[in-house]
Amino acid sequence: MTIFRTFHRVGGQSRAALVTVAVLSLGLPGAAIANTAGTQVQSADSAAIEQRNKAVVEAAFEKWRGGTYVFAELLAPDVVWTIHGSGPVAGTYRNQKDFIEQASRPLTSRLATPIAPEVHNIFGDGDTVIIRFDGTATTTSGAPYRNQFVWILNMKNGLVVNAEAFLDLVAYQQVVDNNAPRSE
Template sequence: MTTEQTRTLILDYIEALRTGQAADRRAEFFTEDATWTLGGDLPVSRTWKGRDEIFGGFLTQMVARFDLTQPISQEVHTVLADGDHALAEWTTHATTIDGEPYDNDVAIVFRLTDGKIASGREYFDTAYAGRLLFGRP
């Protein structure tokens, strides 16, 4: 893929997240054996393998921590691409299931293979997420 095609795919994926279409379109965006890694010690921190596990496990568990009657948005700051790699930076805005505002800066390093996301390494303030989303002190 060209750098611009990579950048476009990542922007399209972020838009699908924003509109709630990402799970339905996962085969369009992710290789079947894609991996998603979140470091830290949250209950969802690990490497998730395969697009079904990424969406059926990781994203499902994360989204379950939010009040879905309220909007969830990604305020995109930067998408940098170089060949089959991209870095996306955004701020997630949401409301927790406890009614607290949630605003967390996110950076994700993407690697693409054959025009689809083969891996994502996500970075955000896991201590903050732990307190607001998982009730950790």
């Protein structure tokens, strides 16, 4: 209980800080932690990177919610994007262009409105950001499209370099199979 209260009071220090608190609270002989200053610097750097990554994703989703296409600026050109599940779109895409052409465009070309994301949670852990959101749009036939998503995004220098996506692939495929693409 003491460990949890100490961790909670510190307000989200890194796991290394939690381990330090746990070891010290046990009162084990010789439990001194070497290089505490180095650990604190690493913790501060990790926390700063985590906050920056979360802020980048939050800002992108705010722009997306406003109707701006954000994938070109959020994804690294060589992003590896995996869609989990079964169905024609499930698989791994090895770059931004491949992901957009093979996975995103088949759906978005059959939507009369952009997908409007409603973010429920964003979690950060160092270079990883996990976002859970719902997406809604109207198809080219006028039917509603609704889906739920969880994306696990690994970031580097403010860009997504690796992503895993979980969504209802049946809902995705129904839009692709039952709606004509927009004429552009």
